[in-house]
Amino acid sequence: METPAQPLKKARKKSLVAIPCLNEAVAIGSLVLMARRYVDEVLVVDDGSSDETANIAREAGATVISHGSQQGKGRAIKTSLRYAAENEFDALVFMDGDGQHNPEEIPSLLEPIADGDADLVIGYRTLDQMPVYRRFGRTVLDVVTSAGHTITDSQCGFRALNRRSIESMFDSLRKDDFSTESEMLQVAQAENLRVGERPINCKYGDFDTSTKNPFTHGFEVLTSLFWLSVEKKPLLYFGVPGFASIALGMLLWMQFLAVFNESGAFSLEYGFTLSALFVAGVITLLMGVMLDIVSRVRAS
8 A cells, every 4th residue: 555645844944134233232132033033043243333233142142253354244144155155055044133123024934935936935024114314215215226227125134045046146245335235225126136025113212223314325225326336237338428528529510610610700719529439439439438348258
């Protein structure tokens, strides 16, 4: 008599929570203790804190990596990705260290990863959870940084990655600042990663301890994304405007010379302006060509 086939059990995923931190001594201890209930290990990346963040995290049971000096959230995230890749974790959850994210929601973010339904899962906050001054900035950044994805909350730092995403991000992320969440979406699009979302609850009010001014944050993200786009498509952002400037300069010079031939009128200031327009176009076009060559060399 044959033994009935047993349903296959899901292979257990080795999971890690990573918490980039800068002066989060108030919240980090309880955050680590709660997060340890849901994953195999908690990693705290101390980005040059001047308080007891590292010691408290270590006493709470976290593995702690200290940068020694402030190097930026993006660098802390890359440190976390390196640790996850080198220690062969199957899933990685990022959380902020200021107590705004609820560790009890970690299983919800990990569920699509465990089920194989997504490579990257992003928590999303409803706008009514956020202070009014943060809503506008988030809405703008969602539109600018969604990178072709229909993402509800592109800036949320509470997110989960599977091993494929860990390896893709580790190899591709370049920025060290607060634009790293947006850059992840660009990488996800380039690598054809499946992006999912899960609702989360985020605490503000007394817990709004963010070390970054929201307006400065938004400007920094937009600036970083602009330069990332320039690096990827320099001919579009430099070459096209440069060529247009050259063409316009030549056209205006032809008109200028035609007027001079007919009337003998000559404006030194106008001629200088047209020359500057032409020269600026040449420089911009050459810059676009050179950056394009550099990007191709890097890619090869």
